[in-house]
Amino acid sequence: MPTLADIVSLAKRRGFFYPGSDIYGGLANTWDYGPLGAELKKKIKELWWETFVTRRPDMVGLDSAVISSSKVWEASGHVASFADAMVDCKTCHARTRADHLIEDALDIKVEGKTLTELNEIIAKNNLKCPTCGNATLTNARSFNLLFPVHLGILAESADLAYLRGETAQGIFINFKNILDSTRVRLPFGVGQMGKSFRNEITKGQATFRTVEFEQGEIEYFFNPETTPWEPLFDSWLSAMKNFVIGTLGINETNLRTREHDDKERSFYSKKTVDLEYNYPFGYKELWGLAYRTDYDLQQHIKNSGADLSYLDPATNQKFVPHVIEPAVGIDRLVLMVLCDAYYHDEEHNRVVLKLAKKLAPYTVAVFPLLKNNPELVGRAKEIFDNLSARFRTAWDDRGNIGKRYYYQDEMGTPYCVTVDHQTLTDGTVTLRDRDTTEQIRLNASELIAHLEKSL
Numbered sequence: 001m002p003t004l005a006d007i008v009s010l011a012k013r014r015g016f017f018y019p020g021s022d023i024y025g026g027l028a029n030t031w032d033y034g035p036l037g038a039e040l041k042k043k044i045k046e047l048w049w050e051t052f053v054t055r056r057p058d059m060v061g062l063d064s065a066v067i068s069s070s071k072v073w074e075a076s077g078h079v080a081s082f083a084d085a086m087v088d089c090k091t092c093h094a095r096t097r098a099d100h101l102i103e104d105a106l107d108i109k110v111e112g113k114t115l116t117e118l119n120e121i122i123a124k125n126n127l128k129c130p131t132c133g134n135a136t137l138t139n140a141r142s143f144n145l146l147f148p149v150h151l152g153i154l155a156e157s158a159d160l161a162y163l164r165g166e167t168a169q170g171i172f173i174n175f176k177n178i179l180d181s182t183r184v185r186l187p188f189g190v191g192q193m194g195k196s197f198r199n200e201i202t203k204g205q206a207t208f209r210t211v212e213f214e215q216g217e218i219e220y221f222f223n224p225e226t227t228p229w230e231p232l233f234d235s236w237l238s239a240m241k242n243f244v245i246g247t248l249g250i251n252e253t254n255l256r257t258r259e260h261d262d263k264e265r266s267f268y269s270k271k272t273v274d275l276e277y278n279y280p281f282g283y284k285e286l287w288g289l290a291y292r293t294d295y296d297l298q299q300h301i302k303n304s305g306a307d308l309s310y311l312d313p314a315t316n317q318k319f320v321p322h323v324i325e326p327a328v329g330i331d332r333l334v335l336m337v338l339c340d341a342y343y344h345d346e347e348h349n350r351v352v353l354k355l356a357k358k359l360a361p362y363t364v365a366v367f368p369l370l371k372n373n374p375e376l377v378g379r380a381k382e383i384f385d386n387l388s389a390r391f392r393t394a395w396d397d398r399g400n401i402g403k404r405y406y407y408q409d410e411m412g413t414p415y416c417v418t419v420d421h422q423t424l425t426d427g428t429v430t431l432r433d434r435d436t437t438e439q440i441r442l443n444a445s446e447l448i449a450h451l452e453k454s455l
């Protein structure tokens with residue numbers, strides 16, 4: 001298992017992700033995806049959308065606005081209670097999440113505890129500021145996580161809006177639009193992928209928890225009188241696991257599920273289960289699954305006056321549907337994929353990213369043996385053009401071949417093709433396998449068929 005430092009170092013070295021606003025000294029809890037990270041993330045997002053929206057007749061997609069009316073977030077309950085308990089240090093002024101402070105110092109879980117309970121634990125154990133070590137912490141206070149946005153040109157007339165704290169609310173507020181404009185029938189789901197924003201203090205766990213992140217959320221609507229919720233809940237949990245293990249190729253032994261107890265679970269949820277991955281800093285939430293009942297639709301009915309009920313065409317029954325919500329963080333999927341693929345190959349003294357082949361940012365790399373031999377370069381260019389019409393193909397003519405292989409291994413490129421002097425006489429190239437490092441010789445004209453078969 002790699003350390004987080006191994007992952008961050010590889011990510012920066014090869015261009016998966018970099019600290020945000022880096023040349024200006026950085027901006028805490030923001031990261032930028034580099035050329036390889038952007039490709040990897042795009043592939044994961046496409047697979048999510050294909051699996052959960054495109055291929056399912058019972059699903060439709062949505063792409064709602066990132067900025068939404070403050071009324072949306074008042075109705076959903078986020079303005080009143082979407083908050084983390086924080087303590088400030090009177091000496092160094094560092095702000096720390098109270099639950100993280102306690103969990104790290106005492107190795108106990110404190111989800112669902114009240115401010116008073118958290119303060120009692122901090123005082124009883126005389127917990128100190130994790131930044132400067134002084135016992136000068138304030139009492140824990142609640143800090144709302146939503147980012148306010150002021151719309152309008154004049155500050156006085158500005159209308160308050162919020163950057164969305166979750167993509168889910170965009171689905172609930174469009175429920176009637178979707179019913180009126182499509183031919184969906186219950187049970188059906190709406191999937192949406194996009195950025196969400198939370199003003200949270202994080203623990204320096206790279207892209208695991210950031211203030212700006214991407215979510216893939218599904219609200220699956222059903223009639224609780226005709227569709228029993230338990231089997232539906234279980235089928236979504238299986239679908240989540242299948243995606244992680246079957247589609248992304250993650251090692252099953254690094255996954256576990258954890259059910260929220262009554263204290264941790266939101267008051268409107270009947271059951272919540274987290275699918276957790278064993279990140280370098282321990283098992284943490286990757287994907288949440290919650291039975292949210294009809295809480296959100298009812299809240300928006302109450303606050304907007306809109307009719308968000310469903311009329312069953314078969315029975316003429318009118319009711320407010322319930323929802324089951326599988327909600328995943330795309331950035332956490334990317335981080336998990338990197339952690340799971342990272343392999344230190346001692347035998348060959350290399351780091352190799354054993355990504356599932358379909359996830360690799362580049363499928364194949366083409367190398368001319370010598371960069372100043374026009375014949376070799378010309379033939380290699382022809383092969384590159386042929387391959388790149390079919391696969392994402394990298395080109396590298398710098399340094400010795402061994403170094404070029406190691407570079408591609410760290411990028412996770414499954415195959416490397418070398419064009420050498422023999423290619424010019426008999427048309428064959430060497431094809432090198434990332435995982436085994438074995439090389440075979442085959443005719444360049446067979447490359448596409450060979451790669452397609454192996455993918």
Ligand code: GAP
Pocket residue numbers: 165166167168198200207208209210211212213214215217285286287288325327328329330331332
């Ligand atoms: N609509 C429900 C909801 O938003 P959540 O557990 O707060 O539930 C869902 O978020 C998923 O979004 C989490 O399982 C996690 O993967 C991801 N997520 C939440 N906060 C995040 C953050 N600050 N940075 C990165 N991912 C985050």
